[in-house]
Amino acid sequence: MTKTSPPLPASTRGPADHEVRDQIVAAATEHFSRYGYEKTTVSDLAKSIGFSKAYIYKFFGSKQAIGEVICANCLREIETEVGAAVAGADAPPERLRRMFKALIEESLRLFFQDRKLYEIAASAATERWQAVLAYEERIQTLLRDVLQEGRQSGDFERKTPLDETAMAIYLVMRPYLNPLLLQHSFEYNKEAPTLLSSLVLRSLSP
Secondary structure, eight states, rough: OOOOOOOOOOBBBBBOOOHHHHHHHHHHHHHHHHHOOOOOOOHHHHHHHTHHHHHHHHBBSHHHHHHHHHHHHHHHHHHHHHHHHHHHHHSSSHHHHHHHHHHHHHHHHHHHOOOHHHHHHHHHHHHHHHHHHHHHHHHHHHHHHHHHHHHHHTOOOOOOOOOHHHHHHHHGGGGGGGGHHTTOOOGGGHHHHHHHHHHHHHHHHO
16 A cells, blocks of 8 residues: 655645755754643744744744644654554454554554644644644545455455445544544553454454
């Protein structure tokens, strides 16, 4: 399965591969990690990284545009780990189990690893940033691919429309995908991957 880089936000300016853009994103990631996203202004960021605010605006139209790139990078890390977990299994049922497990583990890792950066993810989910929408779409595509493969191999039932099945399973996964919902799901994070995937797999039996 081929992977493409997430598109830049509409408010991102200048050449996508510009070295200065990477410097701004790296510095902003460090700054947000230390002081938080919500409490930081573009002026604060400019002072911290040694660029003028006007210069930053040559590359990013807003603080959100910078946050979107950082958010997309974090989500891409999760997606890469999930994709690797799924690819490492031979049969569709095991692929689905690993998808559940990796999604939950990697989402929790993001939450506990850097709570300040997690604030960006929370803002992104609240405001439905493009980076989040694109990530959710790619996860749903991966899920549909696994389901389609399972139907072709005879592991999964074929009577229910594929899109309906995929959306139902995605909604089961969503509390561990959405950062706003994730914080209310910690109590069950150890049992969730096994219990939820087993329940889903029983419902998919032909």
